[in-house]
Amino acid sequence: MTTGGLITRSFVRLVGVLCLIVILAACEGLGGEPVIVATQLPATSAPADRGYPLDPPDLALGASLFAQRCAACHGESGRGDGELVLAGQIPPPPDFTDPETARAQRPSDWFMTITHGRIENGMPPWAGALTEDERWAVAMFTYTMATTQGQLEQGGEVHQASVQAGYWQNHHEGLLSKMPCRPQ
Numbered sequence: 001m002t003t004g005g006l007i008t009r010s011f012v013r014l015v016g017v018l019c020l021i022v023i024l025a026a027c028e029g030l031g032g033e034p035v036i037v038a039t040q041l042p043a044t045s046a047p048a049d050r051g052y053p054l055d056p057p058d059l060a061l062g063a064s065l066f067a068q069r070c071a072a073c074h075g076e077s078g079r080g081d082g083e084l085v086l087a088g089q090i091p092p093p094p095d096f097t098d099p100e101t102a103r104a105q106r107p108s109d110w111f112m113t114i115t116h117g118r119i120e121n122g123m124p125p126w127a128g129a130l131t132e133d134e135r136w137a138v139a140m141f142t143y144t145m146a147t148t149q150g151q152l153e154q155g156g157e158v159h160q161a162s163v164q165a166g167y168w169q170n171h172h173e174g175l176l177s178k179m180p181c182r183p184q
């Protein structure tokens, strides 16, 4: 093998490597194509309105937040008779102990009112002061205020009676019999 042949072969290899670099650079976006760095919209500071909480709301936390942050207007029991209302500084809010108040709206509606407030009517926005979890906790706690202990006990009795009557078992077996492949 001559020295000339060796030089030619190294030169060809060098040109090949250079071409490869140019091609790779073009693929990487150096060839004038815009580089796609992200395919998702950038996060905004506003929380997404999912309409439901990510974790089960903590009702005990909701109760303590209500006492600290809401009772001055809504009253300790949620009747709308807080001290600022009694002093005539705030117009009376709806009575949370009245089932009609709760039935008229969904918990997610209340979550949105708590988040954004209705400042023109005296209800402050809580998005800045409470986290999303805290707002769900206090929204769901507020929703429970229309449920009396008597109703909870009545619900428990209905449930017990239906368990004793085998309702759930029959219901369960009825559902299973409709499944195309029954789990054993």
Ligand code: HEC
Binding pocket: 065, 066, 069, 070, 071, 072, 073, 074, 084, 090, 091, 092, 093, 094, 101, 105, 110, 111, 113, 114, 118, 121, 122, 123, 124, 126, 138, 139, 142
């Ligand atoms: C400064 C007084 C004030 C405070 C504090 C306050 N609220 Fe209110 N809230 C009101 C008033 C007044 C309304 C009625 C607004 C209206 O009529 O549009 C209201 C309305 C609401 C509603 C909507 C009820 C409905 O049926 O439309 C919810 C839910 C609510 N408040 C929850 C809360 C929670 C939870 C807190 C505490 C984190 C809180 N509020 C703190 C005054 C207050």
